[in-house]
Amino acid sequence: xxxxxxxxxxxxxxxxxxxxxxxxxxxxxxxxxxxxxxxxxxxxxxxxxxxxxxxxxxxxxxxxxxxxxxxxxxxxxxxxxxxxxxxxxxxxxxxxxxxxxxxxxxxxxxxxxxxxxxxxxxxxxxxxxxxxxxxxxxxxxxxxxxxxxxxxxxxxxxxxxxxxxxxxxxxxxxxxxxxxxxxxxxxxxxxxxxxxxxxxxxxxxxxxxxxxxxxxxxxxxxxxxxxxxxxxxxxxxxxxxxxxxxxxxxxxxx
Amino acid sequence: xxxxxxxxxxxxxxxxxxxxxxxxxxxxxxxxxxxxxxxxxxxxxxxxxxxxxxxxxxxxxxxxxxxxxxxxxxxxxxxxxxxxxxxxxxxxxxxxxxxxxxxxxxxxxxxxxxxxxxxxxxxxxxxxxxxxxxxxxxxxxxxxxxxxxxxxxxxxxxxxxxxxxxxxxxxxxxxxxxxxxxxxxxxxxxxxxxxxxxxxxxxxxxxxxxxxxxxxxxxxxxxxxxxxxxxxxxxxxxxxxxxxxxxxxxxxxxxxxxx
Numbered sequence: 011x012x013x014x015x016x017x018x019x020x021x022x023x024x025x026x027x028x029x030x031x032x033x034x035x036x037x038x039x040x041x042x043x044x045x046x047x048x049x050x051x052x053x054x055x056x057x058x059x060x061x062x063x064x065x066x067x068x069x070x071x072x073x074x075x076x077x078x079x080x081x082x083x084x085x086x087x088x089x090x091x092x093x094x095x096x097x098x099x100x101x102x103x104x105x106x107x108x109x110x111x112x113x114x115x116x117x118x119x120x121x122x123x124x125x126x127x128x129x130x131x132x133x134x135x136x137x138x139x140x141x142x143x144x145x146x147x148x149x150x151x152x153x154x155x156x157x158x159x160x161x162x163x164x165x166x167x168x169x170x171x172x173x174x175x176x177x178x179x180x181x182x183x184x185x186x187x188x189x190x191x192x193x194x195x196x197x198x199x200x201x202x203x204x205x206x207x208x209x210x211x212x213x214x215x216x217x218x219x220x221x222x223x224x225x226x227x228x229x230x231x232x233x234x235x236x237x238x239x240x241x242x243x244x245x246x247x248x249x250x251x252x253x254x255x256x257x258x259x260x261x262x263x264x
Numbered sequence: 265x266x267x268x269x270x271x272x273x274x275x276x277x278x279x280x281x282x283x284x285x286x287x288x289x290x291x292x293x294x295x296x297x298x299x300x301x302x303x304x305x306x307x308x309x310x311x312x313x314x315x316x317x318x319x320x321x322x323x324x325x326x327x328x329x330x331x332x333x334x335x336x337x338x339x340x341x342x343x344x345x346x347x348x349x350x351x352x353x354x355x356x357x358x359x360x361x362x363x364x365x366x367x368x369x370x371x372x373x374x375x376x377x378x379x380x381x382x383x384x385x386x387x388x389x390x391x392x393x394x395x396x397x398x399x400x401x402x403x404x405x406x407x408x409x410x411x412x413x414x415x416x417x418x419x420x421x422x423x424x425x426x427x428x429x430x431x432x433x434x435x436x437x438x439x440x441x442x443x444x445x446x447x448x449x450x451x452x453x454x455x456x457x458x459x460x461x462x463x464x465x466x467x468x469x470x471x472x473x474x475x476x477x478x479x480x481x482x483x484x485x486x487x488x489x490x491x492x493x494x495x496x497x498x499x500x501x502x503x504x505x506x507x508x509x510x511x512x513x514x515x516x517x518x519x520x521x522x523x
Contacts, residue, residue: 032432056453176380
């Protein structure tokens with residue numbers, strides 16, 4: 011048991027070191043975050059939106075930009091045939107990739123979290139709620155990224171049947187933006203679109219933690235239950251598709 | 265004449281390659297259009313609440329987004345290789361292009377194409393049509409679509425050239441590309457102060473959406489002229505930067521065949 015946990019810990023550790031070594035990417039991500047939040051600060055200022063709107067956006071962007079490109083990685087492994095070599099290792103392929111993703115996510119989440127708090131206070135001049143609410147909110151944020159990763163794994167596995175998953179990834183990003191309430195909270199939406207949004211997993215990725223951390227009204231029990239249901243559904247589908255994919259997988263060349 | 269023939273043949277080859285997977289192509293096309301519509305759905309609720317952003321209505325936002333979408337789609341469909349330039353510089357694969365008696369930039373740009381990006385082109389045309397400006401100013405809209413496509417090409421070339429001056433910069437440049445597109449597709453009129461100057465100079469995305477939309481909003485020819493001259497100057501700067509960077513380029517001494 012200890013050995014099993016050790017090898018996964020080692021995967022996380024390596025991924026953290028690898029992410030820290032890719033300074034260019036980290037700096038780029040930091041600038042991306044900075045530019046987006048500052049840009050929306052100007053947009054919200056020009057329409058005299060309340061400062062809590064900026065905090066909401068800063069949190070949603072923090073969550074979404076912390077997620078590593080797991081789907082692309084899986085698609086690359088499948089399309090290049092690399093997945094065959096992972097089958098020979100004493101580690102489950104999906105678990106390995108997920109652990110690596112968690113390692114990269116940890117670095118990004120901390121970097122962008124610090125940026126979020128610093129930038130939010132600098133631009134709005136206040137902190138939206140108390141520290142305890144934020145700490146709980148951060149836990150919700152971590153859970154929501156796990157749900158987002160499940161969607162990314164599902165998209166990545168589609169590469170077994172569709173070679174190019176780029177469009178699916180962009181569709182997922184736009185669905186997250188639209189149904190997850192990336193720019194504006196779901197309370198702005200019309201009743202129909204709001205209902206449609208709540209039938210998708212996306213509000214439990216962005217809206218839930220961001221609304222909670224900005225002091226909005228969130229039914230935590232309902233949110234946790236919906237999160238759990240979506241996790242079970244998505245992981246069930248992932249395991250099913252993975253087995254099907256491996257069975258139908260044909261490697262070309264060596 | 266030779267150059268035009270080369271461009272035409274390269275585009276035809278890319279189209280043939282993309283059509284080899286016809287099913288995937290049409291799925292991608294449809295999904296891309298849905299993706300753009302979802303993006304605008306979210307913005308429609310924002311404009312539903314706040315109505316106007318510094319004089320820009322939702323229609324202006326759609327027009328600006330449509331123009332950028334068209335330009336980006338066109339470049340990705342036929343000149344995708346330009347996005348790959350940082351990688352070529354980093355790995356020393358640019359050697360292959362330097363040895364050929366063709367325009368280096370054009371050769372690199374045409375080396376790859378992603379015809380599924382035609383979905384972006386279609387979405388761009390749909391959005392511009394929806395904004396209503398196709399009916400009233402067809403010629404000007406078409407002219408601006410051509411200018412902004414050149415501007416987009418210049419922007420990608422300009423950002424890719426960073427790889428000549430900075431080691432291991434391809435990831436950073438990818439993020440910068442994303443940054444530039446995000447800055448260009450938000451309601452530009454809201455930008456002020458140093459950030460506005462930044463979008464006119466260091467990251468000149470204002471020529472992609474701000475000036476074209478301002479022309480339609482105000483009807484002042486001044487904005488059209490700035491778009492035209494600004495794009496020309498920016499293209500010159502990007503080309504100069506590429507030439508300057510090329511002098512710093514170190515060959516990878518790699519012998520391989522381009523597939």
